[in-house]
Amino acid sequence: MTDPVVENVDILIVGAGPVGMTLHLALAAGGQTSLLLDRRPPEALQADPRALALSHGARELLEQINSWPTRAATPIETIHVSQKSGFGRTLIDRADYALPALGYVVRYRDLAAALAANLSADSLLAETEILDIAPDDDGATVSLRHSGRLRTIRCQLLVHAEGTPGNDPAVSVSDYSQHAVICEVTPIPGHGKRAWERFTPDGPLALLPLGDEYSVVFTLPPARADAVMGLDDDAFVAALQAQFGQRMRFAKPGQRSRFPLALRLRDTLVKRREVWIGNTAQTLHPVSGQGFNLGLRDAWQLAEILLDQGIHGDSLASYGASRRLDRQGGALFTDRIVRLFSNDCAPLKFARGLGLLGLDLCPAARHFVAARMIWGARAWP
Ligand SMILES: Cc1cc2nc3c(=O)[nH]c(=O)nc-3n(C[C@H](O)[C@H](O)[C@H](O)COP(=O)(O)OP(=O)(O)OC[C@H]3O[C@@H](n4cnc5c(N)ncnc54)[C@H](O)[C@@H]3O)c2cc1C
Secondary structure: OOOEEEEEEHHHHHHHOOHHHHHHHHHHHHHOOOOOEOOOOOOOOHHHHEEEEEEHHHHHHHHOOOOOHHHOOOEEEEEEEEEOOOEEEEEEEHHHHHOOOEEEEEHHHHHHHHHHHOOOOEEEEEEEEEEEEEEEEEEEEEEEEEEOOEEEEEEEEEEEEEOOOOOOOOOOEEEEEEEEEEEEEEEEEEOEEEEEEEOOEEEEEEEEEEEEEEEEEEEEEEOOOOOHHHOOOOHHHHHHHHHOOOEEEEOOOOEHHHHEEEEEOOOOOOEOEEEEOOOOEEEEEOOOOOOOHHHHHHHHHHHHHHHHHHHOOHHHHHHHHHHHHHHHHHHHHHHHHHHHOOOOOOOHHHHHHHHHHHHHHHHHHHHHHHHHHHHHHHOOO
16 A cells, blocks of 8 residues: 655644635735645635624734725724613724724624635645644644545645634633524614623623624623524514613614624644644633734734744744734633632622723823723734
């Protein structure tokens, strides 16, 4: 029997979601080739129901690889933060930052399409099943099945961008006992490019302006999420209205989907010649829309280091070190907000109200939070 032919690539990226595609395109912009592979067909990304709030900084990065979906992006001009049945609120306004917007809301599918439009035909092996990964000190050998054919690919660097991990001993999981029910609704009157983050004892409720609609992220304990998923449209709007209050009315809810929520943190980002980026490295609660923004910065930083320093142990170690503060900051920020705000404890409610008031009255504190939303890592001291 003859040995199988081994194909060589410098960098193999497993997972052609938005983070994997961003890495491929950022490397290509610097003249470095890589090969993407995904277990699903490319059309699968078009079925994802999520809308993503992207920071102004994310827009700037995506523009550099011609992947900013201009016409599909709705600017956020103000963000209103409040708590249900409690005092205190904060308003963050783009006018304070001399920016066109604090951030943007984009459908996952439109972002994926904008990125995929820049891929060359031979850069993606779709519908590919990985059969084995054999890592060593100089790279990895990957056996896979594509179009019914067995292939063996040898790479100097294997990047994992497979999205939220399943059971994996290298990933710590902290369950929030919350599910996000998402859908689009029509606001009456219009949304005026305002996003709302409303904290309730069940979990945060976010309304993100998207075209003429609001994209709703309605966070609830699992049993209540079951009930809300089963409601007819009128009853669903009533449940949403009860959580949000009466400042605005909602109509015409679209199709609902749900996502169980947990914090998943991988213990290491780099192991010999393997690197983990995006949701497979860290999956956060969607409160304050940090997840993809963080994964995008993973991809960007990795591309910059590889283009600048090449592929070797030192450059990969420097990548791991460079991401520590941003990912820990993002995980801590979202985790603390969820745990501090998702309860009905009277003293905490009072403290939260004071905090929201304080943020509103103290421009320096408000600007710190706003900078985190606008720039992500660059906002940390
Ligand atoms: C309800 C909700 C709302 C959110 N809102 C926001 C927001 O407002 N802002 C924000 O920044 N983030 C938000 N997020 C987070 C955001 O969706 C993720 O951070 C982002 O999608 C991660 O991208 P990714 O490319 O890492 O993973 P994914 O988008 O999951 O893509 C992973 C890809 O890898 C492929 N794959 C998986 N396993 C394999 C395998 N074994 N072999 C080959 N291919 C494989 C998959 O088919 C897929 O194409 C939200 C998340 C949720 C659940």
